[in-house]
Amino acid sequence: MDGIVVVDKPQDFTSFDVCAKLRGIFETRKIGHAGTLDPMATGVLPVFIGSATKACDVLPNDKKAYTAQFKLGIKTNTQDIWGEVLESEESEVCEDELIMAADTFLGDIKQLPPMYSAVKVNGQKLYKLARQGIEIERNEREAHIYTLDILSFDEDSQSGEMYVVCSKGTYIRTLICDIAELLGTCGVMTGLRRNESSGFSLENAVTIDKLQALKDSGKLDSAVIATDKAFLCYESVKLDKKRTWLYKNGVALRADQISKKSGTFRVYGNDKEFLGLLSNDTNENTTRRIKNFY
Helix, strand or coil: CCEEEEEEECCCCCHHHHHHHHHHHHCCCCEEECCCCCCCCEEEEEEEEHHHHHHCCCCCCCCEEEEEEEEECEEECCCECCCCEEEECCCCCCHHHHHHHHHCCCEEEEECCCCCCCCEECCEEHHHHHCCCCCCCCCCEEEEEEEEEEEEEECCCCEEEEEEEECCCCCHHHHHHHHHHHCCCCEEEEEEEEEEECCEEHHHCECHHHHHHHHHCCCHHHHCECHHHHHCCCEEEECCHHHHHHHHCCCCCCHHHCCCCCEEEEEECCCCCEEEEEEEECCCCEEEEEEECC
16 A cells, blocks of 8 residues: 555654554555654654655655644753753743744744754764763754744743744744743743644544554545645646656656646656656756656
8 A cells, every 4th residue: 555644643652653553554664754743742744655655755845833832931951841840930921022022933043953852963863862961062953934823821820822834843842942032031842733744734634543443444545645645736747658658667758748847747647647756847858757656
């Protein structure tokens, strides 16, 4: 079976745990995922099965959307409520101040990756060093915040909820800490749910238990999304029988055999099979294969 399953990841599962579960359900080793979620987070985790695993490194949509809960006045070593408390102070931030501070983080920003993260420095994962009590220098990373809305904020408890649309690689817990620091206090993330990833949303998502139930009833394929659905932002082109044969046998087609336009295309065979992604250059009358899926 080939395709994409959008899993609603449960809390306390790593992304690897989810893949391990699906290997058992789908009875295949060829499974990968896009967009790692921390164990405490829940929500959208696209999982790729069979030939669809080739799509993981060419996904065109890098936007992520999250709903996150937070609390001001607390600092931990992990930047979330599950870590060791390092500081606790009285915070008196009002909602208007919080909204104004959050607005300054819209657009391009830089983040310092937290020590408790899977980022590698000199070949070592930061979280492994952090567990040994080691903190090392690391470089800031660029991120982009498309949307940052404060959904609610209780001034008495100094806790609230925000909605964030951001680029891949953005750390929401770091974002919360940075906003708190701008307000002259500290803060932690207390909950995180991913609503969208790689063009898929919670509307597409199914739980692991649901997948098992579908397997037991012989309907597992109903949860699998066709691989080409991840690339609907690209125009499509259908090859005739001869060009399908040429394409499948590695023959490079000319750009004018694909389209009058330059760009990236979804390529389908004469039998409607999704063959892959192709870059078309009408100026040079050449094509370049980005990825094959047959």
